Amino acid sequence: MHKFMRALHNYLGLILFIQIGLWFLSGLVMAYLPIEEVRGNHLRQRVNTPWQQATVSPQQVLSTFDDNATLRLTHRLQTTPSALLSTPVYQVNSNDTLFRFNAVNGEALLPLEKSTIASLAEAQYQGEGAIVDTVLLSTLPQEVQNLSAPLWQVTFDDDLETRFYIDPNTGAVTRVRTNTWRLFDFMWMLHIMDYKDRSNFNSPLLIAFSASAFLFTLTGVVLLYRRFKPRRRRSIFKGQSF
Template sequence: MKFFVRNIHKYLSFLISIQLLLWTVSGIYFAFNKIENVRGEQYREEPNFNVDFSKLNFQIDGAQNIRVIDRMDQEILVVDGIYGREYLNFEGKDVEQIKVEEAKALSAKQTSLIPESVDLITENTIGSEYRGRALPIYRVTSVNEAGQSINVYLNVYTGEVEAVRSNQWRIWDLMWGFHIMDWETREDIDNLLLKIFSILALVSSITGVLLFFKVDIRNKV
């Protein structure tokens, strides 16, 4: 019985050793990096503005959630409802997308970063750092005080900061892919490979504990 358990532990440990190492390394990285800093929250500036709701003089049908955004001193309504998402001004008309120079100005206003260039992204790619965000989206290439390049992603209608992506975030994203064993999209935590290796790791741990106590008992005898 002991020989059987030892062999199971030996070969299972060899099979999953690399993934166990990746789990450990990624776990250490997660533990030593605050998620707030990974998300770039230290670069964000909280906007403050006054809103005069007396200017509103129209009805919004089917609204479920309404937010007010200040876009270059213009109030924008972000309306989520049964018809999807709408971006309206205080007259009830659809707003146009912000221009490149406005994107630069809004990025500088909402972050402590220095904007350098702007490009419009219209197509999604697998595993992109702006995944999960609605397209099109502006990418404002910026730098911090240390001269490090950081991307700021802005909503094309409101100018809101949708995401801040630095090298710290990219390493985190890579480690997350290793951790959940989804190296392509780095999003699927319900994949079959992760479940299989988790079970194998559990079996390896249990057999290791059994071997430890068996050896310990024999030594005492």
């Protein structure tokens, strides 16, 4: 049994030593990186929507649609020479078609144009780069695969290779991606061993390696115990007759 435990421990060590090292390294890097910088919150400006300024009621908007129409509250950003503003907006879904109305004056809103998106991206940007590309994506890259297309991708030429992903309806930044985020995401991939989507924490590969690592630890404890367990002292009276 002792030989079997030692052989199992050695073989498991050979199989696991690289992945265990990657677990420690990835965990260390993710713990070291400030989460706010990973999310890029320091690079974008947020604006509150002043719903107290709304003068048009939802009932007024819905009165022009059939009874199956639904309404939700949203917003739209706009720039002025001195500030970035957020306007309250009603979004109506009627027969799978979306309509947007300014909640202040009831005006129907048209889709945002490329030049407007670029201006809004620049107004929300808190870094030191300039816009080098603005493109509307119908197929999203891996770094924002959990979002829904279409999205505007605005790229800046700063040291972090910052990209803003902007909602085409609101003009607001939905995600910020930088080299800091990409490093964190790569380490996360190594940590959870999901090399495709980087999101499945219950992958069979991770479960198998985690179970093997536990077994490796358990056999090590058994071997350590057998190595240092107290030996029974031979009785000084053994073999003597009285």
